[in-house]
Amino acid sequence: RTFAPNFTDEELAAAIGYAHLRGVRVYVTVNTLVHDRELPALAHYLVMLYGIGADAILLQDAGVAALAREIVPDLPRHASTQCTITDRDGVIRAHEAGFERVVLARELGMAEVDSLFAIPESERPGIEIFVHGALCYAYSGQCLLSSVIGGRSGNRGMCAQPCRKPYALVSGKPDRFGRIHGEERLALEDSYLLSTRDLCLYPNLGEVLKRPFAALKIEGRMRSPDYVAIVVSRYRTALDGLATGSFTPRQEDREDLEVAFSRGFSTGYLFGDRGPALMGRCRPGNRGLYLGSVESGRSGELRIIPAARTVPGPGDGLVGRDPGTGEEQGFILRGTVEQTGRELVVRQQTGCRRGMELYLTRSARLEREAAAILQAPGPVGRFPLTIDITLLVEPGLPLLISGSIRVPGGSILMVRHEGAFVPEPARERPTTGEEISRQIRKTGESAFRVGEFSLTYPGGLFIPVGRLNSFRREFLDLSQQALIAARRPAADLMQKAEARMEELAGMLAQTPPCRRRTVPQLAVISDDLESTTAALAAGCNQVLFEPADDCLSPGAAIAAALRPPGAAGRIVWKWPQVPPPGFTPRACSVLPGLHDAGLAGVMVDGPGAAATIRRTLPCLEVTGGPGLNIFNHLAIRAYRDLFTGVTLSPELSSRDSAELLQRAAGTCPGVKTGMLVQGNLEAMVTADNLLDLVPDGDRRGNHRFGLLDATGRIFPVHVDCSGKSHIANASELCLLDYLPDLAASGVDFLIIDARNRGPDYAGLMTAVYREALDATAWITGRPGVPDPVPGLKERIREMARGGITAGHFVRGLAEE
Known part of the structure; x- marks a missing residue:
């Protein structure tokens, strides 16, 4: 992570050697998205990792995965949880792409995981899951919230964790352009609406190990050495006990895990936790271990009704919290705690009073244990x-x-x-x-x-x-x-890797041919038949139709939308960014009939779904959506067997997208490229149904909802028919001014996102961009022609939701 004290190359080599001497493998995360300009340095880094004996690398970027496969083919590759692999299609495609292991999305339930183990072992990679640590609110790899708020991209290791900030849920009636008016703040008990509890599967390890997982993962980044020592120790002891049949979960161990760090524990989606069992909306930080409620807090004495087996000792840190006001009173325990009947008695001034909840946030005993683990000499005993x-x-x-x-x-x-x-x-x-x-x-x-x-x-x-x-x-x-x-490659293998790296560096140093300036096609994403008809009538070249009720009956709304009377244009079926369980096979079953009826293609956001469509109907055009996270031309090249077109990441700047498009023109000219130019960017997709929080009295069928942050911005919220929440950026992307630049870069199609905006927005916004694109002299950069932007932009402002921004296209992402 960017803000972590990461290893230097020398430290990493020493750490890998240290681990290998103890029989421990080291997997290195290279799971960020990479710009074209960074590829030469990345190639050197991959060869360095190969040379120092890394056992595998974890990857997100398809271009980086292809680069690693080409330069260091003997270095095993694992698909990071950032790849958003949620189904058998994704697992099988990862295997076809040469990944030896996949880290599943944390949103899967155990039944879904079991279905993946039904894939023959020869046709799938090893499967890895998280068992402990922080949970992301959104699907990893599909979250742009930190990026759109402050430019710090989670896809670049810089997430600022906006999900741990306070928000209010607001609702109001939509106007003709889908904007909330007269919004009212809903009366909710908690404020940290996006803050999850921490995952803890310690009590469930016996059930977990009934499956042949390749590895179990503890999230330990940005945590102290003491945390890592205690958490790993408890899980290692449990796994050793399970191997010999002697493991029984101990309440004391679970409490130690809570003291180490806890936002409250959950067994996560894997074991069916949802709502309050998954979310910790009352506070976003470490809670510690709940010891019990304060029965009395007289001067110099504190009496507690215990709720845990752990009894605090001298040197421990405790915090009393008022559940009503949130007020906290912390203190260090100086003496021992007396146990009198059903009470614990602390005899010292604490500042706590009756009714407060007492938490243990620091344990001197665990600190001593962690120090002993960290100072233990030799091969750590377990793995000589x-x-x-x-x-x-x-x-x-x-x-x-x-x-x-x-x-x-x-x-x-x-x-x-x-x-x-x-x-x-x-x-x-x-x-x-x-x-x-x-x-x-x-x-x-x-x-x-x-x-x-x-x-x-x-x-x-x-x-x-x-x-x-x-x-x-x-x-x-x-x-x-x-x-x-x-454990390191032989000299001849290193020489070959370095030669391949130098060859790539030479290729990247060459100036690629410029793409031919063209007037891009115009596409509109819609979610209802009326908006589809309006966009086609206003002159868009194709509609990317994502029916609102698609997960209930895939293809039914598409069939109704094909060739609407009086309009000409292509209909492309846009699938959900994260399809619900069972969606892909049901959707594929109706594809041949839809294709015969005039369906022009399908847009999907995952390579697994694309591969399945290709096997089902090879002649059908398949376009990649923004969820593919296309960040460099090597990613396009890696996907050219699957996609006839791809949408570039909305996190790219004008400089980065221009370089990508220029290089892609020389390496994969047959793949069309598109960019989002208008609409509120989808900043989050989450399996949590935010609208379950709406009180019954505030549930009105014609109301829209949003998240109000501390600055007064409202982030629109929509829940799809599978119960997933979609959170959009508060401001609307608008790249109208930059259409000549986009045309000069050679982009093939531009996308307006009109979902949840209604037919008036879809039709009128399409008309604005159609008029701009039809101003051919301006689009093609002819000097001295009138600039149509001022008048058109005023029309956009009249429809925009939350104001307009050029976003990352102008500002770029934060780099430090």
Whole structure:
């Protein structure tokens, strides 16, 4: 992450070596989106990771994945949770793309996960899930909220966590352009409407391990070493116990996890938690462990009705919180806590009073335990590597030792070392075989434990203990170096990787041909038949129709929209950005009939769905939506077997999009490119139904809803027919001024997002852009022609929701 104290290259190499000596694999996250201008540096980074022995890399960007496959094909690739893989189509496509593992989206339930394990093992990668730590409110990889608010993109490792900020839910009647008027703030108990609890599957590990997961993941980024030590320790002990059949979840361990850090725990979507069981809307930060309510808070004494087994001790940090006002009173426990009957008694001034809730936020005991873990010498005990030793001691010859190391994964590493010391016949007491064996078997703080030991020794020789010890240390050091080297690529493989990297650098250094300036086509995203008809009548070239009730009966509304009377234009079926379970097979079953009726194509936001459509109906045009996160030309090249067109990421600046389009023209000219130019960008897609919070008395069928932030901006909220919430940016994107620049860059189609805006907006906004695009002399940059923007832009302002902005196209993303 950008704001974390990340490893230097040297520190990372040392960390990987340290882990490998302890039988531990290291996977490196490279799961951010990458600009074209950053690709040469990224190529060097990938070769560096390969060279220092990284066991795998986690990726999000399709272009980066293709680059890694080309330059360092032997470096395993894992698909990050940022890839938003939610179904069998995504899992199978990841396997086809060469990924060895996928980290599933955290929104899947166990039944959905089980369906993925039904895929034959030969046709899918390994499957990994999160079991502990912070939860994102939105689908990872599909969240632009931090980006649109402050330019800090979660897709670039810079999320500012706006989901942990306070919001109010407002509602009001929509006007003819879908804008809320006369909004009223709904009376809700809590303010942190987007703040999730933390995931904790510790009590559920037995059920989790009934499935053949490749790995279980703890979210430990931006957390202290103490947190990592305690959390990993509890899960490691549990997994070891499950392996031997001796594990029973301990309440004490779960409470320790809460003290380490907790916003309140949830078993997440995986075990069916929803609403209050998933969300921690009352406060966004660490709560600690709830100890109980304060029964009395007289001067110098505090009596608590305990709600936990943990009893605080001297040096612990405690906080009393007033559940009504939110007032907090913290203190450090100086003495011991007395247990009297059903009460705990603290005898010191605390400032707490009756009715407060008492939380343990810092444990001196856990700090001591974490310090002991962090200071533990040697190979951490759990994962020492077995080394079988053969030692040859003969008169007149140097000591000769060989070792056979059982490396994780099953391979055997052989190490041989000849010492400089030559033993001589003993003048007095000779060194015995037992003494030699005892000294050589000592492994101290090394990564090894001795397995089989074979000694060939005729006896009668004298070897000083110091010589044996130094010889053993030399051998163990040599073995450790050999072990680290064995996990790194051979010299010839590194040379090939570096040669491929240099070849790519040369290719990227070349100036690509400019795309031909064209007048782009105009597309409109609509969600109802009336808006579709209005957009086509106003002159758009195609409608990307995403019917509001599509998840209930896929294709029914599309059939009604095809070739509406009196209008000419293409109808493309836009699928939900994150399709609900079962949607893709049902939708694919009706595709042939819709295609026969005139369907021009399908727009999807995932490569898995695209691959399934290709298998179903190879002749159908498939366009990639904004959810693909196209950030560089290599991503377009990687998807050219799936998509006939792609939509560029709305996070790209004019400079970045122009370079991308220029490079794409030379490498994948057959793929059309599009950009969003008008509408409130979809900033979040979340599996949480925000409108479940609406009190019954405020549920009015004709009302629209939004989130009001502390600055007074309203972010429109829409819940689709599958219960997912869609949160749009408060301001409306408008790139009307930049149409000549977009035409010069060679973009093929421009998109107006008219969802939830009604037919008046869809028709009138289409007419504005149609008029601008028809001003051919202006669009093509002919000097001295009238500028139509001022008049057209005024018409846009009359319809815009929340004002207009050129967004990232002008400002770009924050880079530091």
